[in-house]
Amino acid sequence: MDLALDEAKKAQERKEVPIGCIIVNNVTGDVIARGSNEREETQNAIKHAEIIAIEKACSKIGSWRLEHTSLFVTLEPCPMCAGAIINSRIEGVYYGAKDPKAGSVGSINNLLTETSYNHQPIEIISEIKAEDSAKLLQNFFREIRRKK
Amino acid sequence: MDLALDEAKKAQERKEVPIGCIIVNNVTGDVIARGSNEREETQNAIKHAEIIAIEKACSKIGSWRLEHTSLFVTLEPCPMCAGAIINSRIEGVYYGAKDPKAGSVGSINNLLTETSYNHQPIEIISEIKAEDSAKLLQNFFREIRRKK
Numbered sequence: 001m002d003l004a005l006d007e008a009k010k011a012q013e014r015k016e017v018p019i020g021c022i023i024v025n026n027v028t029g030d031v032i033a034r035g036s037n038e039r040e041e042t043q044n045a046i047k048h049a050e051i052i053a054i055e056k057a058c059s060k061i062g063s064w065r066l067e068h069t070s071l072f073v074t075l076e077p078c079p080m081c082a083g084a085i086i087n088s089r090i091e092g093v094y095y096g097a098k099d100p101k102a103g104s105v106g107s108i109n110n111l112l113t114e115t116s117y118n119h120q121p122i123e124i125i126s127e128i129k130a131e132d133s134a135k136l137l138q139n140f141f142r143e144i145r146r147k148k
Numbered sequence: 149m150d151l152a153l154d155e156a157k158k159a160q161e162r163k164e165v166p167i168g169c170i171i172v173n174n175v176t177g178d179v180i181a182r183g184s185n186e187r188e189e190t191q192n193a194i195k196h197a198e199i200i201a202i203e204k205a206c207s208k209i210g211s212w213r214l215e216h217t218s219l220f221v222t223l224e225p226c227p228m229c230a231g232a233i234i235n236s237r238i239e240g241v242y243y244g245a246k247d248p249k250a251g252s253v254g255s256i257n258n259l260l261t262e263t264s265y266n267h268q269p270i271e272i273i274s275e276i277k278a279e280d281s282a283k284l285l286q287n288f289f290r291e292i293r294r295k296k
Contacts, residue, residue: 045212045236046194046203055194064193079259080231083252087228088193101266104231108264109257111227116256118249 001096001129003031004072007049008136011036018136021049021073023057023066026091032069033057049073050081054088065089074133076103076126082111085121092123096133149244149277151179152220155197156284159184166284169197169221171205171214174239180217181205197221198229202236213237222281224251224274230259234267241272244281 007020019037024030035052039045050073058064070092071085076099085093093112095105104111106126113120155168167185172178183200187193198221206212218240219233224247233241241260243253252259253272260269 039212042206043210043212044203044206045214046199046206046232047212048235051194055192058190058192058194062191064187064191064195066193078231078235079252079265080228080235083226083228083231084194086250087196087226101264102234104227108262114256116249117227 001072004074005129005132007034007036008074012140014041016040018140019049019075021053021071023053024070026068026070032060048081050077051084054084070094075099076107077105078102079104079111085112086117086119089119091121093121094125094128096128097130098127149220152222153280155182155184156222160288162189164188166288167197167223169201169219171201172218174216174218180208196229198225199232202232215239218242223247224255225253226250227252227259233260234265237267239270241269242276243274244276245278246275
């Protein structure tokens with residue numbers, strides 16, 4: 001999660017909402033892909049940290065099936081990113097702060113435990129280093145309000 | 149929906165599951181973006197027809213906010229694509245066949261009417277030319293089984 005937090009800080013440096021993600025190979029422990037939020041600079045609604053990391057991981061592995069991988073993200077995934085986790089068959093999901101506004105892995109609903117979909121991660125753990133992630137976000141939005 | 153079906157046929161020609169999507173400007177009626185499923189050829193779990201069309205529309209408009217637009221897709225959106233519709237603030241959603249395996253706009257759940265998220269489309273209409281869309285999919289999978 002420290003590496004995902006590093007990615008979140010990179011997003012912040014680019015004046016993006018600080019959210020970061022990494023994807024790890026469960027067998028070797030290697031980091032396969034990293035991503036940080038790029039929505040504002042790209043003006044692309046899809047460019048969340050998780051999507052960027054999943055696309056990079058697919059490219060690196062050469063397959064849309066990210067079996068034997070885990071995703072670490074600093075904020076609870078939104079429905080789009082939870083759906084991307086289902087679609088790419090990621091097996092472990094670990095996230096930081098909860099997101100009452102869009103969180104779809106425990107807050108508003110939990111798409112990752114919905115057995116009607118054709119994949120559920122084996123392990124889901126929430127609120128890992130949640131305070132560090134939340135503090136990054138709080139400071140970012142405080143700074144924006146201060147500048148207004 | 150005919151234009152979305154044309155996109156689905158393009159996917160089929162590339163041996164992809166035939167799903168197609170277009171995004172239209174609600175004011176002018178112009179088609180802003182087109183997309184067809186590219187998951188297999190790109191080996192990228194994100195490359196659904198809707199995501200491709202949304203990314204193109206963001207690029208064309210120069211904004212991640214696709215206000216005053218409508219999306220037409222031949223198959224009911226999965227959770228990832230429903231989430232992308234929420235994230236990009238699309239106002240109208242029109243789809244063809246229902247998808248009992250992943251459909252998240254009426255079949256398994258309906259993410260687009262979940263008022264806890266910060267956006268809901270103004271209009272959602274399902275099963276438009278649903279038989280044409282379903283027939284394309286059925287023929288595609290029949291052909292795959294025949295070849296095995």
